[in-house]
Amino acid sequence: MKQWRMVGLLLIITLSGQSLSLIRADRAKELLPLAVGKSYSLPSQVLKLSALEFDGLLSDVIFLRTLSFYGKTFERKERPRVQESELDWIYDSLSAASDLDPYFLDPYYFANSSLAWEGNRVNEAMILLEKGAQYREWDWLLPFFAGFNAYYFLHDNSKAAKLLEEAARRPGGSPLLATLSARLSYESNQTESAVLFLQEMLLRATDDYSRREYGQRLTALQHILDLDKAVAEFTRRVGRAPTSLNALVDLGIIRELPREPYGGGYYLDTETGTVRSSTDFGKKAATSNFWEVLK
Secondary structure (H helix, E strand, O other), rough: OHHHHHHHHHHHHOOOHHHHHHHHHHHHHOOOOOOOOOOOOOOOHHHHHHHHHHHHHHHHHHHHHHHHHHHHHHHOOOOOOOOOOOOOOHHHHHHHHHHHOOEEEEEHHHHHHHHHHHHHOOHHHHHHHHHHHHHHOOOOHHHHHHHHHHHHOOOOOOHHHHHHHHHHOOOOOHHHHHHHHHHHHHHHHHHHHHHHHHHHHHHHHHHHHHHHHHHHHHHHHHHHHHHHHHHHHHHHHHHOOOOOOOOHHHOOOOOOOOOOOOOHHHHHHHOEEEEEEEEOOOOOOOOOOHHHHOO
8 A cells, every 4th residue: 555655645745746837837827927938048148247156046037938828828718728839948948047047947837738748749758857966966756757657658777776866866856756667678688787776775764664675676686687697608508598407407507596585487489599587576477668667
């Protein structure tokens, strides 16, 4: 039940970011004069020079102008509601606002909503999210959003694993982010990296729940890493890959097959030549759904 509550919380955090940003955009249009809207965005370097010591204030103004314009687009009937040139302007404006004040959270949060979710501009949103994560070193949400985008939109498990690993290391990052990062590393054939990461997280764990989660996943991944190495040794000696893991025992490379911590067993996927878990780390079958992975 605790895992499901956390899954629900992470889902709410991710999806509510879009709704919250849209609500703020709708309200922001009432805070600026009606004439304020889309206009040319000066380069960040020029703005920073002209702002002098008021760069934080100018960042607020640019961001508010962007919100105001975006909010007004909801009055349109045409589709797509926001044009490509306007998305360019939104990205330039959010870039300028975050350059002027790189610790200002709102431009990054709004970029994830307006660019990644609404505008199908995931790469631009990722640039801003990763910039924000670099400056806001204490904030786990920005690398989490970027990691979600890498997985969900870009289908890049390796990048997603690194970003979620960073989110898990930061204050407030859920233990589920660590296990998810390790899983995505495994899916990207980076099992050794996943093992090293979970070893570190296990040492840092301060509660029984985290220790149990990290410990089970670490044991399974360590078994798979060892078995993969044993398969490679079998192939080197015999000149071909084994047809099953039992062949490793028969040849004396390992004494016995390890016990899978989730109650299942290990088997050799003959199509990929890699070792898999029969329970898929506690699940009945593999899934590509991001939230199912968190179960």
